[in-house]
Amino acid sequence: MGEEFFTNADNNLIGGTTPGARNIISGNGRCGIEFPASASGNTVQGNFVGLAADGITVRSNASVGVLFGAFTTGTVIGGDDAADGTIDGIVNARNYISGNALGIAAGGPGFGGVTVQGNYIGTDTTGTLARGNTGGGIGVGVSSIVGGTTAGAAISSPATPLPASTSPTQAWCLLEATISERRRTASAR
Numbered sequence: 805m806g807e808e809f810f811t812n813a814d815n816n817l818i819g820g821t822t823p824g825a826r827n828i829i830s831g832n833g834r835c836g837i838e839f840p841a842s843a844s845g846n847t848v849q850g851n852f853v854g855l856a857a858d859g860i861t862v863r864s865n866a867s868v869g870v871l872f873g874a875f876t877t878g879t880v881i882g883g884d885d886a887a888d889g890t891i892d893g894i895v896n897a898r899n900y901i902s903g904n905a906l907g908i909a910a911g912g913p914g915f916g917g918v919t920v921q922g923n924y925i926g927t928d929t930t931g932t933l934a935r936g937n938t939g940g941g942i943g944v945g946v947s948s949i950v951g952g953t954t955a956g957a958a959i960s961s962p963a964t965p966l967p968a969s970t971s972p973t974q975a976w977c978l979l980e981a982t983i984s985e986r987r988r989t990a991s992a993r
């Protein structure tokens with residue numbers, strides 16, 4: 805089953821570069837991973853976001869695979885060959901972000917400082933079969949790094965900026981998050 809990560813905390817590691825650290829973050833009713841507030845210093849590595857455990861079958865998250873809030877900073881999605889400690893042509897930091905409504909999205913006046921490297925976005929785990937994010941691969945705003953020149957840092961789809969700071973999908977996703985928080989508050993009384 806999929807699992808949705810919803811965090812505004814800082815300095816979390818979701819997944820990792822070792823065998824068994826992978827999360828399958830797929831089949832959720834809204835986003836796969838949400839950073840809805842001013843979260844900073846988080847790292848997302850080695851996960852399937854929108855794919856089933858076989859790495860081939862699409863299990864779409866209904867909205868964005870990885871969503872950043874308007875003031876999210878210092879986040880790393882993936883990494884290069886060296887990120888796992890060994891330069892061996894294998895990028896264990898790679899996330900597979902495919903089959904979602906949007907792959908990675910963010911925006912807002914305070915957003916920036918996000919690095920997106922080495923991921924397969926819109927493909928299966930072999931990088932050869934199309935498993936597109938239907939609304940686009942990446943839109944990460946200003947002051948961010950997408951791809952890179954080190955080994956394994958390249959990405960599989962072009963960086964396409966979102967036209968507005970909050971796309972309809974992103975706005976919907978944040979609204980859903982707000983509603984869920986209210987429900988929890990109400991049930992606790």
Ligand SMILES: [Ca+2]
Binds near residue numbers: 884885888892
């Ligand atoms: Ca490596």
